[in-house]
Amino acid sequence: MFQLFLIAFRNLGTHRRRTLLLGGAIAGVTALLVILMGLSTGMKETMLRSATTLATGHVNVGGFFKVTAGQAAPVVTAYPKILELVRKEVPELDYAVQRGRGWAKIVSESASMQVGVGGIDVKDEPGFRQVLQIHEGNLDGLNEQGTVLLFEKQAKRLQVKVGDTVTISAPTMRGTNNTVDVRVAAIATDVGMMSDFNVFVPSNTLRSLYQLRDDTTGALYLYLKDVNQVPVVQARLRTVLADAGHQLMDNDPRAFWMKFEVVNREAWTGQKLDITNWEDELSFITWTLTALNGLTGILIFVLLVIIGVGIMNTLWIAIRERTREIGTLRAIGMQRTRVVAMFLFEAMTLGALGTLAGALIGLAVCLGVDAAHVGVPAAVAMFIMSDRLHLVVNAGSVVGAMVFITTCTTLISLIPSFLAARLKPVTAMHHIG
Template sequence: MNQLLLIAIRNLGTHKRRTLLLGGAIAGVTALLVILMGLSNGMKETMLRSATTLMTGHVNVGGFYKVTAGQSAPVVTSYPKLLEVLRQEVPELDYSVQRSRGWVKVVSETSSIQLGVGGIDVDAETGFRKVIQVREGKLEDLAQPNTLLIFEEQAKKLEVKVGDTVTLSAPTMRGTSNTVDVRVAVIANNVGMLSSFNVYMPNSTLRGLYQLREDTTGALMLYLEDMSAIPAVQARLFKRLPELGYQMMEHDPQPFFMKFETVNREAWTGQKLDITNWEDEISFIKWTVAALDGLTGLLTFVLLVIIAVGIMNTLWIAIRERTREIGTLRAIGMQRGYVLVMFLLEALVLGLLGTSVGAAAGLGVCMALNAADVSVPVAVQMFILSDKLHLVVNPGSMLGAVTFITLCTTTISLVPSFLAARMKPVTAMHHIG
C-alpha cells in the first residue's frame, strides 16, 4: 500500500499541469463552500442574536393577568419570587432578564405611529448593547427616567431628533387611557424588520405608563448556555411550575400579542403563566432560517455536481493518456485491484490537498470580510437584522466540508479507475494516443 501511495504521489507530480488544474478546481469549490457556510452560519447567528436580544429569550415565562373575565394584560406579577424559582429549576440557564412590554401610540408634533414597546434595564442587559448600533445620542442615557430609544426609520416618520419630546399613550389594565411625555435619548440604526415596530424605554417609565407595581413585568426571558436544551427546559417548566402552585396556560405557539382574543374569551381571573420559546414569539425568523438552510443545501449540491463532472472528465482524459502505462504495469504483474487502488489513491491525495488549500483560502476570505466590516444593503438588513455582514466559520463544519469533498472526489473516481483496472495488458500496450 505504501508503494502504491508513493506511485500515486509521483504520478501527480509528473503531470503537474493536470494536477494543478484539477486541484485548483477542487480548492476553488471547497473555498466557495467554506465561504457559503460561513455566510449562512453568520446570517443565522446574527438573526438569532438580534432577534433573541431585542424581542425574546430562548425560553420565555410570560403570561396574562385578568382583572375581570373579559379584560387581560400581558404581565407577570410577583416576578422576583418566580425568577428565583426559575433559577433553581433551570440549571442550563446562562442569564435572564425581565422585560416589560406593551403597545403604545407615539405622538410627535407632526405625526403619530403605533408601536410595540419594551421596558428594559439598559445597565443590566449587556447583550442589548452588542446588538444596538447607536446613530445619535448615548445608550447610557436610556437608564434615565422618561427616556426613549427609537430607530432611524421611526425617527424619520415622527420627524424627531435626539432631545425632542414625544408623548406615549396606552390603556391601563383597568381600561383607562394614560399618557407620559418622554425624551428621545437614542436614535439607533435600523435592525431589519424588528426596527419597524419596536421602541424601548426604562422599565420604571413603562410601569408608570401602565400603572403597574414594581414587582410586575411583562416576561422573564431565559437565555440558555446551549439552545439545543430549549425543548427539555420548556417541558420541565410545564411540569414543575404547576406543582409549585402556579396556574398555567395551554401551550399556544404564537406571539403574546396574538393571544389576547383567546384569553379574553376564557372565563378566569387572576394570573396565568405562559411558557414560549423564541420560535413561538418570532416565527418569521424560523422560516427565514429554514429558507436559508435550503438555499445553502441547493448551492452546495450545484457545486458538488460541477466538481463531479470536472473530476470525471479529467480522470477519463488521464486514463486515456496513460493507457500504455497501465498496460505496462499490468504486464509486469500488477493486479487489477492494485491498479484500481492506485488511481483511487491519486484521487484521494489530490482531493485532500485541494480541499485543504481551499478550506484555508475560504477561511482567509471570511476573516478578511469580517475585518473589513462590510455594510449590507437595506434589503439584506431586513432579513439578517443587522447593517453589517458577519461570517462565522465553524471548525467542525470546515473539517466536514474537507472530508465530504475529499470523499466525493475519491468516490467519483471509482468508475474511471475501475475501467482502467479492467484493461487487458496486450491491448493497452499497443494503444496509440
C-alpha cells in the same frame, strides 16, 4: 499503501493542466461554501447578539393572561416566584431579566407610528449596553421613569430629538386607550429590523401605561452561558414549571405577537406560560437564514454535480490513458481492490488538495470582507441587523466542508475506479491508446 498514494500524487503532478483545472473547480466550490457558511454564521451571530438582547432571551418564559376567553394579554403574573424557580433549576443560566411587552402608538407633534414597547430595567441588562450604540443622549437616562429610547430612523420619522416629549398611547382590553407622556432619553443607532418596530421604556413606565401590578411582566428573558444548551434548558423548564403547578401552552415556535389570534380563540382563562427560544421569537426573520442555507445547499449541490461529472470524465480519461499500466499492475499481482484504492486515492488526493486551497481562499475572503467593514444596503441591513457584512468562519464548519466535498469527490470516483479494476490484465496490457 504509501506507494499507491505516491502513484496517485505523482499522476496528478504529471497531468498538471488537468489537475489544475479540476482542482481549481473543487477549490472554487469549497471557497464558495466557506464564504456562504461564513455569511450565514455571521448573520446568525449578529442576529443572535442583537436580537437576543433587544427582543428575546436565549430562552423565554412568557405567556398570556386571559380575563375572559377572547381577551389575551401578553403578561406573566407573579414573575418573581417563577424567576426564583428558574434560577434554582437552570444552572446553565448566565443571567435573567424581566421585560414588559406592549404594542402602542407613539405620537409626536408632527407624526405617529405603531411600535412594540419593551419595558426594561436598564441597570440589570449588561448586554443592552454592549449591543446598542447610543447616537444621542444617555442610556442611563432610562433609569428615570417616564423616559423612552428611540432608534435613529424612528426619531427622524417622529422628528424628535433627545429631551423632546412624545406620547405613548396603548389600547386596553376594554377598548379604551391609556396614554403616558415620555421624554426621549436616548437615540440609538439602528440595528436592522429590530429598530423599526421597537422602542424601550423603563419597566415601571410600561406597567403604569397598562396599569399592571409590580409583580407582573411581559416575559422573563433567560441568557445562557452556552447558547447550544437552549433545547435542553427549554425542555427542562417545561417539566419544572408544569411540576410547580403552572399551566403551559403547547409548544408553538413563533413570536409571541403572532399567537394572539390562536390564544384568543381558545376557551381557557387565567395564566398560561409559554416557553420559547430565540429562534421561535425571531422566526419571522430567521427565514432569511433558512433561505440562505437552502440557497447554499442548492448551489453547492449543482456545483458538486458539475464537478462530479468533471471528475468522472477525468478519471475515464486517466483510466483510458493508463489502461496498459493497470494491466501491468494486475499482471504482476495487484488485486482488484488495490486498483480501486489507487484511483480512489487519486480522486481523494485531488479532492483534499482542492478543498484545502478552496478553504484557504474562502477563509481569506471571509476575513478580508469582515475586516474591511463592507457596508450593506438598508434592505439587507434590516434582515441581518447590521449595517455591515459580518462573516464568521467556524473552524469546525470549514473542516466539515472540506471533508464533505472530499468525500463526495472520492465517492463519485468509485464507478470509474471499479471499472478500471474490472479490466482484464491481458486486455489492459495490449491496449493501445
